Amino acid sequence: MTSDADGGTEGFVLVDRPRPDVAVVTLNRTERMNSMAFDVMVPFRDALRQLGDDNDVRVVILTGAGRAFCSGADQSGERGRMPNIDGLTGVTVALRAMELLDDIIVTLRRLHQPVIAAVNGPAIGGGLCLALACDVRVAAESAFFRAAGINNGLTASELGLSYLLPRAVGTSRAAEIMLTGRDVDAVEAASIGLVSRVVPDDQLLDSCLETAADITRWSRPGVELTKRTLQDSLDAASLEQHMHAEGVGQLLVRLMTQNFEEAVAARKEKREPKFLD
Secondary structure, X not given: OEEEOOOOOOOOXXXXXXXXXXXXXXXXXXXXXXXXXXXXXXXXXXXXHXXXXXXXXXXXXEEXXXXXXXXXXOOOOOOOOOOOOOOOOHHHHHHHHHHHHXXXXXXXXXXXXXXXXXXXXXXEOHHHHHHHHOOEEEEEOOOEEEOOOHHHOOOOOOOOHHHHHHHHXXXXXXXXXXXXXXXXXXXXXXXXXXXXXXXXXXXXXXXXXXXXXXXXXXXXXXXXXXXXXXXXXXXXXXXXXXXXXXXXXXXXXXXXXXXXXXHHHHHHOOOOOOOOO
16 A cells, blocks of 8 residues: 555655555655655655554654665755745744754654664765664665765754764764765674664565564564663663663553563463564
């Protein structure tokens, strides 16, 4: 099933359901390498919000159409129109534009469902930020990553990049990648932990669907709380404080469901567990 997230008028964002519990969101403006024009990003944000409210969807996969994942800022001069800006000055419009793009990063992080980035090609500037906002990243062999702000005479720090990248690859590697603006190919990205693995281009989506299937085997609250605690750990003030939060989540699922008992029984009976929560 394929649908246009913006109601079918442009088709710049597609949502497919290859399985009932998995949604694949595809940025679909191939002639501009899926750049972050407003007429792409507004329906993208709206699609994410809709999926977050869809209780049938357990995992979201984000990818790009054609040869690119996302090339970052649209430099064509035809960036589309921001919504709700009538009567605003240029400075305020710029602030609203920044808020819109920031909101997409935050929305990806806040989704109940884990998000897998299927990085099918270049992830440049804001495209790198989108990939980092996902919970799992898998790269095609042709993928590469670039913190492109510095190449454009600006800062490389945008859309959470200076927060998320050091936490993914360490501070020294993040600084070198951001300050030089160099390309990081898929093999290097896997070696430094920027992506989980590299697969042939024609196997990328199938590989991500396999990971999604591995995730959806488990209980919904178990998966959602694991995502939440992983993200909370980035801001934890101390190990002790974070372990307390982990423990509360673990106790919640242990005491409020029969998942543990079902898992033990399934192992004894040599079958897959069936979690009913």
